[in-house]
Amino acid sequence: MTGAWKKFSAQAGITMSEPVVEQMFGGERDPQRVADERRWFAHEMRASTYWQPDAAVLRAATPRIVVGIGGDSAGQLCDRTSRALAQSLGTEPTTFPGGHTGFVEIPDVFATHLRTVICEG
Incomplete structure (x- = not known):
């Protein structure tokens, strides 16, 4: 699985050192987690990369939509797609502490900042 994760990370603009990749995705791992990852790569990832939300429906939604971006993930795929979503909604993205998984x-x-964002709306 390390090869798949390296390729995914490179395409997403996420830089990880070899020891970090090995620690996260190599060696002896929980078989269920490996099976879940295999399923995600084989059946879910492609569909999620081609999916496009209906911006008109989201703009008309009653709850306020906040597009969050991790401050440390600038330039990564998650940053670029989130900025595109915010632009299509006619709003500015909200920067959160940390990277893509700052939470x-x-x-x-992260929770302190999220509470502030929610209360401001």
């Missing part, structure tokens, strides 16, 4: 990396800081 996992620094959950307390």
Whole structure:
């Protein structure tokens, strides 16, 4: 699985050192997690990369939509697609602390910022 994750990361603009890749995706791993990843690469990833939201429906939605971007993920695929979504909605993206998975990396800081964003709306 390390080869698939390296290719995905490169295409997404995510840089990881070889030791980090090996720690995250190599060696002995939970068989269920590996099976889930195989399914994601084989059946789910492609569909998710071609899916496009209906911007008109989202703009008309009653709840306020906040497009969040991790401040440390600038230039990555998740950053670029989130900016495109925000533009199609006629709004500015909101920057959150951390990278694409800032809610996992620094959950307390992320949660504090999220509360601020929600309360401002």
